[in-house]
Amino acid sequence: MTIEVSSLKELVEQASGDDRSPDTQEYFVNMGPQHPSTHGVLRLVLKLDGERVLRCIPVLGYIHRSIEKISEHMNYMNCVHLTDRMDYLSSIMNNWAVSKAVEEAAGIEVNSRIQYIRTIFAELERIQSHQLWWGVLGMDLGAFTPFLYGIRDREVLNDVMEETVGARLTMNYVLPGGLMADIHPNFVHRVKEFIKYFRPKLDEYDDLLTNNVIIQERLRNVGVLSAQTAVQYGATGPVLRGSGVAFDLRKDHPYGVYDQADFEVPVGTVGDSWDRYWVRVEEMRQSLNIVEQLLDNIPPGDFLVKKLNSKIKIPEGRYYSQLETARGILGVFIASDKKDEPYRMHYRSPNFNNLWCLEPMIKGDYIASLIGAMSSLDLVIPDIDR
Amino acid sequence: MGVVTDKLPGALEKVPGGNVLVTRFDEIINWARANSLWPLTFGTSCCAIEMLMATGGPRHDLARFGAEVARPSPRQADLLILAGTIVKRMAPRLRTLYEQMAEPRYVIATGACTISGGPFIYHSYTTVRGADEIIPVDVYVPGCPPRPEQLFHGLLTLQKMIKEGETIREPGVRRKPVISALPEGVTLEDIQGQMKELLVKENVVDVQHAVDKLKWPSGLNERSSGKSDANESGAGDGT
Ligand code: SF4
Numbered sequence: 298m299t300i301e302v303s304s305l306k307e308l309v310e311q312a313s314g315d316d317r318s319p320d321t322q323e324y325f326v327n328m329g330p331q332h333p334s335t336h337g338v339l340r341l342v343l344k345l346d347g348e349r350v351l352r353c354i355p356v357l358g359y360i361h362r363s364i365e366k367i368s369e370h371m372n373y374m375n376c377v378h379l380t381d382r383m384d385y386l387s388s389i390m391n392n393w394a395v396s397k398a399v400e401e402a403a404g405i406e407v408n409s410r411i412q413y414i415r416t417i418f419a420e421l422e423r424i425q426s427h428q429l430w431w432g433v434l435g436m437d438l439g440a441f442t443p444f445l446y447g448i449r450d451r452e453v454l455n456d457v458m459e460e461t462v463g464a465r466l467t468m469n470y471v472l473p474g475g476l477m478a479d480i481h482p483n484f485v486h487r488v489k490e491f492i493k494y495f496r497p498k499l500d501e502y503d504d505l506l507t508n509n510v511i512i513q514e515r516l517r518n519v520g521v522l523s524a525q526t527a528v529q530y531g532a533t534g535p536v537l538r539g540s541g542v543a544f545d546l547r548k549d550h551p552y553g554v555y556d557q558a559d560f561e562v563p564v565g566t567v568g569d570s571w572d573r574y575w576v577r578v579e580e581m582r583q584s585l586n587i588v589e590q591l592l593d594n595i596p597p598g599d600f601l602v603k604k605l606n607s608k609i610k611i612p613e614g615r616y617y618s619q620l621e622t623a624r625g626i627l628g629v630f631i632a633s634d635k636k637d638e639p640y641r642m643h644y645r646s647p648n649f650n651n652l653w654c655l656e657p658m659i660k661g662d663y664i665a666s667l668i669g670a671m672s673s674l675d676l677v678i679p680d681i682d683r
Numbered sequence: 684m685g686v687v688t689d690k691l692p693g694a695l696e697k698v699p700g701g702n703v704l705v706t707r708f709d710e711i712i713n714w715a716r717a718n719s720l721w722p723l724t725f726g727t728s729c730c731a732i733e734m735l736m737a738t739g740g741p742r743h744d745l746a747r748f749g750a751e752v753a754r755p756s757p758r759q760a761d762l763l764i765l766a767g768t769i770v771k772r773m774a775p776r777l778r779t780l781y782e783q784m785a786e787p788r789y790v791i792a793t794g795a796c797t798i799s800g801g802p803f804i805y806h807s808y809t810t811v812r813g814a815d816e817i818i819p820v821d822v823y824v825p826g827c828p829p830r831p832e833q834l835f836h837g838l839l840t841l842q843k844m845i846k847e848g849e850t851i852r853e854p855g856v857r858r859k860p861v862i863s864a865l866p867e868g869v870t871l872e873d874i875q876g877q878m879k880e881l882l883v884k885e886n887v888v889d890v891q892h893a894v895d896k897l898k899w900p901s902g903l904n905e906r907s908s909g910k911s912d913a914n915e916s917g918a919g920d921g922t
Contacts, residue, residue: 331725331776332755338727338773359773360727363807370806379802382768385729429736448740466733466828679728679768 323351326664330359336433336671337678339652348663353656361682368642373399373473373609376642381467383646384680386426387622389418392471397552398618398629399473402611409554410598411475416553417591418458418470420584421488424495425454426623427577427584430675434574435506437672438515443506450498457487473609475601485592492585499582507578516571520658520670523568530657531650534625535580536674539565539573546621557594558587570673577675608637624648624675648680710846716761716787717842720750723760725780727767730794733828734766743831743871747878750838757783762841763818764834768796770809774817781818789845790814791837793824801827823862830865835874837863839881 329340338359344352364383368376373395380391393415400407432447455465461481462468470477506512522532527540537544545562547555563579565572611633619628625647632641651674659667726735735753738745745751754760757780769777781788792814795801800812814820821844824837840863 330773331780337731337767359770359776360768361770361772361809362728362768362803363809364803366808367803367806382729382802385732429732433736444739445741448737449742452737452740452742465737465830466729 336676339678345664350659350662350664350667353659355652357682360679364683365642369639372637377472378469381469383683384622384624384677385466386429386677387422388468389422389470390620390622391627393419394620394627394629396471396473397620398616398631399609401618402616402631403609405474405602407475407602408598410596411600412554413591413595414476414480415471416555417588420587421454421458423623424581424584425451427581430577431502434672437668438512450495453494454491457491479600488588488592492589515669516574518569519666520570520673521568522654522658526657527654530654532654533647535573535576536651536654539576540568541566546626552620554591558590560587570670573673610635610637622647625651644683646680648676652676652681713846717845720762721752721754721760722750722762722764723757724753725763725765730766730828733831734764734793734834738831738834760784761788763790765792765797765814766794768803769811769814771811774811778817789841790818790820791822791824791841792820793829793834795825795827798823798825825864832871832874833865836865
């Protein structure tokens with residue numbers, strides 16, 4: 298595969314240069330950065346031939362908050378809290394990724410109670426994230442009702458988590474060395490109630506959207522991403538699994554207590570938007586299973602290994618650790634120079650790689666399909682820009 | 684508003700006691716403006732989920748404020764809800780969007796980021812430290828992210844400001860911005876109750892109150908309060 302590197306300006310000049318045909322004219326359209334269906338501030342420069350998309354170039358930087366740079370001025374306890382603001386729909390998993398990296402590097406062992414609670418919360422948040430995505434996908438395709446359904450159920454789960462965590466979105470729950478607080482006494486009971494509530498609702502989701510002819514027509518064979526391209530572009534998470542590659546860190550390199558739970562990894566066959574949709578809906582079911590299995594076995598113990606002060610020091614060297622968020626693999630790279638602040642902190646965000654799959658997916662297709670295909674990628678822009 | 688502000692007050696001045704009519708116009712116009720805020724959703728990051736998605740959902744339901752007609756186009760909106768960090772690259776776009784909105788336009792800045800830069804205030808080389816460096820803001824809603832209740836509280840604050848503030852004689856005169864922090868212990872139910880009260884109150888037009896509020900030239904006062912009894916029933920039915 299060859300990668301062309303050219304500036305936007307060159308591309309535009311090129312396009313106006315080779316317009317020689319008498320009856321068709323290629324033109325550029327800017328989509329974003331303030332556009333209702335780009336889910337935030339993504340800007341896409343589209344090269345169109347009539348309604349066909351010839352090129353689709355993402356332009357980034359509209360929400361670049363320099364989180365990596367700020368982290369260099371913070372100790373390891375503090376930089377965890379910035380990661381909530383990257384992929385805010387997987388905030389606990391982001392916290393966990395940094396905590397895991399710091400723990401592995403500093404040699405901190407956490408007890409199994411902490412691991413159980415982290416795993417349960419991560420799965421609950423995965424459900425929450427997919428609920429929102431499900432609603433928004435419906436809205437992107439022109440149906441407003443799914444959005445109301447998705448948000449309704451998300452609020453139910455939000456209440457359960459808020460009782461323990463104390464926040465609704467940026468949860469800040471996981472720390473290097475443990476958790477912010479112990480689980481609320483009601484937690485186990487309420488999660489069980491939620492599982493009982495949400496299982497039938499998933500069937501309702503199926504009736505409403507999954508088995509809907511219009512949705513199927515809009516998603517099937519649209520935005521096909523072959524397994525080879527997905528791997529080449531470094532796609533992860535449901536995008537990769539939708540293309541038929543059964544790679545899930547939870548299964549292949551278990552962390553937390555995923556090895557104690559029995560669950561399946563849903564995999565698509567064709568790699569179209571429909572497969573990615575189906576993988577996510579199925580993942581919600583599997584997450585419910587995981588939570589159900591772990592909930593009764595939470596062992597007793599402390600929620601923090603020991604009272605850690607903010608001066609965690611990491612031996613000199615480079616460390617990398619990764620885990621599976623709702624959108625794919627989040628990698629955390631730390632370069633340490635023996636101080637309590639990182640020398641360099643880098644995040645390998647899942648959305649960044651998933652975004653670049655958009656062009657091979659949509660090339661030659663109609664511009665109307667672009668919205669559905671982009672929605673099936675489930676992008677969170679602040680995670681791309683950081 | 685061009686016709687009303689330029690021509691109408693002048694025309695009405697000639698009517699004896701025309702002042703009453705003009706002031707009533709203010710109240711009706713402000714009432715209408717306050718209850719039909721069409722927001723332009725400018726969600727850049729995390730706050731957008733809470734401010735624009737959760738509030739649109741069935742639990743919180745932005746619709747009861749008459750503010751659920753979210754417009755993606757600045758030309759059709761009169762309230763700009765800023766939700767999320769603004770970085771230097773986005774700042775010119777935000778300014779453009781604001782300028783494209785028609786007067787009267789209001790701005791609610793939600794979240795720590797739009798107030799001061801929030802968690803990214805130190806050591807960040809891209810974040811804009813507060814939206815008020817770019818555009819004027821009417822109501823600040825603190826939080827990271829604020830709860831949906833807090834946005835509603837902010838909306839109520841803005842509605843109050845609109846109702847009390849502008850007169851059509853001085854269009855575009857800005858009030859001082861206010862911070863609308865949610866008082867401790869206020870729940871969603873309280874805010875919904877407040878909403879209901881307001882709606883009920885607004886369905887009844889209190890003519891006596893409006894007349895009392897007027898500053899009459901000396902000597903007119905007695906005459907008007909005598910007249911207002913007759914007005915009360917008539918105006919009340921009309922609205
Ligand atoms: S105030 Fe907090 S939640 Fe809101 S955009 Fe800023 S960092 Fe995100």
